[in-house]
Amino acid sequence: MKEFKITSNLINSQIIGKSSSIGARSVFEGTVRDINGGHDVIKLEYECYKSLAIKEGNKILDEASEKFGLIDAFCIHRVGTLEIGETAVIVVATSGHRDEAFKGCRYIIDEVKCRVPIWKKEHYQDGETEWLKGAG
Amino acid sequence: MENTLQIQVIYFAKLRDLIGLDGEIFSMEEGNNPSDVLASIKKKHNIDIGTKFKIAVNDEFSQWNIKLNNGDKLVFIPPVTGG
Secondary structure: OEEEEEEOOOOOHHHOOOOOOOOEEEEEEEEOOOEEOOEEEEEEEEEEOHHHHHHHHHHHHHHHHHHHOOOEEEEEEEOEEEEOOOEEEEEEEEEOOHHHHHHHHHHHHHHHHHHOOEEEEEEEOOOOEEEOOOOO | OOOEEEEEEEOOHHHHHHHOOOEEEEEEEOOOOHHHHHHHHHHHHOOOOOOOOEEEEOOEEEOOOOOOOOOOEEEEEOOOOOO
16 A cells, blocks of 8 residues: 555544554654744644645655565655644555665655655744745 | 746745735746746745745646746745655
8 A cells, every 4th residue: 555645634643554464564653842943832834735745745655665665655744733742744664574664664754854845834932933944 | 929928826835925925827928937937926026035946837846947838837846844
């Protein structure tokens, strides 16, 4: 199974089904932290260019499956307003053995963070807001 | 007389906040490319939004020097910060 999804609903790693035919399942969950660069963050806002995000996300899953021989490659990213501690992104990679599962999971989240058109705006305790700059 | 191209420009994130619009239509000349549209945006809104963008034309990543066609949907993609 390969699927890249964008949702405005709450997500958690329980939403991912388990298969009995695999040996290794690596899960990454990215959550909203309460401090960034010395600022007290009270919430985050994620925005997405959905049609291109889904195309690029699926391309990354295809690449990971090809490179690491994954059985399943899955990623779901949340958009909208997120509170501290909520899950922003989940990646699941499954394979016959742990090495491919770990590497595939890492590849997917790294590529998503630098290629998929999603943007994060932080809201601070002092009322200020800022779109994060990204790596360019 | 040269044909006019109607180009739909969509703004996201920081770019949308800076310009104050979700999108707008620009009338461009035949042979124009995304760099020309960016120059028009800067001129119209009198702001310096930089050049640190990727380009998408009709929901596919594209290039700064691609020749635009009438009715194209153009997005300037600021550095992404998902995850």
